[in-house]
Amino acid sequence: MKNIAKTIWSTFLRGFRWLFVSQSESKFGIFVRRAFITCIAIMLFALLALSIVCSYEDLRNKYATNKTENEVEDGSDNIYISRHIYFYIPKDSMGYIYNYYTNEKLIEDVGFIAKPVDGDKLICFSTGTKRGYFNAYTGKIMIRPCYDKAWVFSDGLAAVQKGKDLFFINHKGKRAFKKSFEFSDNADGYCFHNGYCIIALGDCHFGVINKKGEWAIPPIYVDLKRRLDDYWIVKNKDGYGLMKGFRKMILPCKYIYMDVDDFGILVQNKDCTMQRLNFDLTIKDKFVCEEIEPLLYRTPKLNKKGGHLMAVASCNSYSVGGCNNGYGYGLIDYKGRPLTKPIFSQIVAINKNVFLCKQEDNGILLNNHGEKINK
Incomplete structure (x- = not known):
């Protein structure tokens, strides 16, 4: 095995010396050297051209991916949806969804679009009077615009409204569960996060439902906020309190202000003094001020x-x-x-x-x- 390796290596060295070191002026030697150098030059040129093309494509894709809005000379806008799909908004009329590369109009008479925060593929759009959903990557309408109001998809569900009936649908446009609700101006978008959605009822009641439409937190609170790590701040007539998950109250509703962040639980007592608690509810900072x-x-x-x-x-x-x-x-x-x-x-x-x-x-x-x- 060693002899074979030595033979191959010595043959390679003799060929290298003959091509680049030898001064042989024979016609055959000159022809071989010129042919070899020409092949090397062609390969290098091809690699350089390929590198330039790839760099251009990467820059173009990066520019298109990071760009959310293009100002056009006539005052209109191009809003990026996906690599191929854009929303063109004329200055004084309805817009349309089109393919950036083929310039094909896919959906006409579009008033506005709303893109999901969690990257869901279905985009909410309005025709001016009705709302529906289209695929972000193809521009194809997936759920026809038949709703009076509609919200973005989150956790695979979206809230829609027909008349006074507000309910949730899946990607096929089917009702996710039978329960319906009535729209409230106090609602915060009707979006699910980690399987739960805050629901506002009327002017002063809030609760939380799961993806089956069941009440995880009953609608008995005058205010309700989601915070990190499954903490929920609730408020009744006596003040703010804190729930961990949906199992029990860990702080009673007796505070005039409350918040939860990475540093702990900030509470403000009825005498206006503020304290910060650890997550085990022990006092972290006895005195807090702004x-x-x-x-x-x-x-x-x-x-x-x-x-x-x-x-x-x-x-x-x-x-x-x-x-x-x-x-x-x-x-x-x-x-x-x-x-x-x-x-x-x-x-x-x-x-x-x-x-x-x-x-x-x-x-x-x-x-x-x-x-x-x-x-």
Whole structure:
């Protein structure tokens, strides 16, 4: 085996030396060398041409894929749908769906389109009076425009409305379940996420259904919001509360504000104070505020123009939102210790250590320890 490898390698070296090192001027040698070099040149040219074509196609596809809207010289728009399919919108008339490469009109008299967030292949479109769905990759109508209202597909289902009857359909245009609903202006799109959809009933009731149309959360709340990791913020007449999944309340409805993010659970108590909880409901941050600002007071000293000089008071003010339908302000010392709850609508420094704390049109005087001066 070693002898065969050596023979092949030595033959390759002799051929290489003969082509590029040997100075043989025989007609045969010159012909072979020229033919070899010509073949190499043709191959290199072909590879270069192929590389240029591929680069051009990649750039064109990338440009088309990333482009969502093209401004056309006459003021119309081209909206990207998929690699071949675009929505052309004239400036003063109805648009149409067309194939970018063949320039073939696929659907005419289109008023608008709505693309699903989760990449579903069916695109909602309007004819001006009715709504239906077409395939994003072929431009072919899949569900004819027969609905008064229609929403994008999510989790394989879409909400549609005929008359006062609002229901959900699948990709074939068939009803996903028998239950119907009535449209509410408070609805947030009628979209499913991870198998669940928030449903608004009338002006003040919210619940959650699953993909069978069953109530996962009954429609008894005046507000309802989906948050990360299957947390649901609900609100009744007593305040905001928190559910984990659909099994039980983990925080009762007693807060005036609540939110859930990657850092924990933010709650605002009835006295306007804010705290952040860990996901095991232990306290993470006992004190939370939005902003801290210095308080300035007017001194008896005058500047060169005759105006009173300002000085910094011995306390700052801090603020939180959501208190009395606006911002609430409180006193905080320079060590970061809150001296009052954020229950005031305005705080004004009278001098270095005295503060006028207003609630609406009335106010009280507090010292730099948060204590009332006139009891």
